Amino acid sequence: MKNIPRSRRSVLYVPASNPRALQKSATLAADAIIYDLEDSVAPEVKAEAREALRAHFRAHPAAGCERIIRINPLVSQWGGEDILAARACNPDAILLPKVEHPRDLIEAATALDEADAADTLGLWAMIETPRGILNADEVARLGSHSSARLGCFVVGPNDIARETGVHLAGDRKFLVPWLMQIVLAARAGGLDVLDGVFNDFADPAGFGRECRQGAAMGFDGKTLIHPSQIDEANRSFSPDETEVAEARAIVELFMRPENADKGVLSLNGRMVERLHLAMAEKCLTKANRIATPHKDIERK
Numbered sequence: 001m002k003n004i005p006r007s008r009r010s011v012l013y014v015p016a017s018n019p020r021a022l023q024k025s026a027t028l029a030a031d032a033i034i035y036d037l038e039d040s041v042a043p044e045v046k047a048e049a050r051e052a053l054r055a056h057f058r059a060h061p062a063a064g065c066e067r068i069i070r071i072n073p074l075v076s077q078w079g080g081e082d083i084l085a086a087r088a089c090n091p092d093a094i095l096l097p098k099v100e101h102p103r104d105l106i107e108a109a110t111a112l113d114e115a116d117a118a119d120t121l122g123l124w125a126m127i128e129t130p131r132g133i134l135n136a137d138e139v140a141r142l143g144s145h146s147s148a149r150l151g152c153f154v155v156g157p158n159d160i161a162r163e164t165g166v167h168l169a170g171d172r173k174f175l176v177p178w179l180m181q182i183v184l185a186a187r188a189g190g191l192d193v194l195d196g197v198f199n200d201f202a203d204p205a206g207f208g209r210e211c212r213q214g215a216a217m218g219f220d221g222k223t224l225i226h227p228s229q230i231d232e233a234n235r236s237f238s239p240d241e242t243e244v245a246e247a248r249a250i251v252e253l254f255m256r257p258e259n260a261d262k263g264v265l266s267l268n269g270r271m272v273e274r275l276h277l278a279m280a281e282k283c284l285t286k287a288n289r290i291a292t293p294h295k296d297i298e299r300k
């Protein structure tokens with residue numbers, strides 16, 4: 001599951017306890033949806049939310065986008081019921097909150113192995129506590145070794161702020177070093193990595209700045225809280241026209257017969273090596289994937 005290359009530019013949280021949002025989720029152009037059973041669902045309605053999710057997946061057995069379910073921590077009073085309900089829904093992956101140690105993933109993978117030996121259900125991990133950030137490398141390495149299921153890290157800035165006191169305002173100046181540590185750990189473990197949410201959904205300019213910052217930091221995409229954030233995230237995490245044109249020029253240069261045995265070339269006063277060719281090919285693959293519309297999406 002985790003090795004299928006997919007665009008994860010825009011990844012929208014949908015509270016499973018909100019019927020209107022659940023209904024709307026089937027019509028949106030997000031690359032992925034995270035159905036939430038954790039922090040956006042009050043303790044009193046956890047059971048109701050699980051049932052609503054089951055009904056939603058029964059009514060929509062297939063979707064044009066990736067679908068993930070965020071459960072409560074397995075150690076919580078809701079975790080056990082959540083993982084059973086999530087598994088029954090057959091999403092693409094289950095997102096574990098507040099992951100701090102490889103054993104958090106191993107426990108979840110063991111619970112899934114009992115019913116899903118085919119290994120089709122992925123696991124994603126939220127990195128959102130001080131211990132989780134400090135152990136991100138170990139989680140990425142041991143988590144993906146012990147379970148082929150681990151595919152993606154997701155940043156949780158609200159929990160990080162709550163637990164550390166760091167301020168999120170001011171271009172996330174003090175948070176950025178920790179975010180880069182998470183990006184680095186994810187890449188070293190061969191994982192995708194998603195930036196955290198921007199809470200002020202009525203501030204599109206601030207959101208756009210944060211999207212571009214996240215893209216420049218190496219994130220694959222951004223987690224979102226409101227449908228109005230989808231288009232900007234899709235734009236910011238897509239290669240732009242200039243990048244695509246440059247990528248094409250690099251590929252064309254290396255394709256010329258006279259350059260077949262060359263390792264390094266010059267293009268418009270810039271050095272390009274075969275590693276740049278690999279990057280250009282990756283960029284073009286990504287652009288092509290984005291240009292291919294989701295064929296099954298149920299748009300209104």
Ligand SMILES: CC(C)(COP(=O)(O)OP(=O)(O)OC[C@H]1O[C@@H](n2cnc3c(N)ncnc32)[C@H](O)[C@@H]1OP(=O)(O)O)[C@@H](O)C(=O)NCCC(=O)NCCSC(=O)C[C@H](O)C(=O)O
Nearest residue numbers: 013014015020021024025039040156157158159225226227
């Ligand atoms: C933030 C919101 C509570 C705002 O809701 P609301 O005031 O209802 O917004 P609007 O009136 O502007 O909504 C317009 C229509 O869009 C639908 N809508 C809104 N949000 C969503 C959504 N997330 N998914 C799908 N559809 C949505 C409304 O239903 C309206 O539809 P309609 O009536 O048919 O026109 C709300 O946006 C919201 O609840 N957002 C998600 C919150 C959430 O999931 N939080 C948990 C994840 S964030 C987190 O925990 C990160 C991490 O763990 C960390 O630590 O940082």
Ligand SMILES: [Mg+2]
Nearest residue numbers: 128156158159
């Ligand atoms: Mg959180």
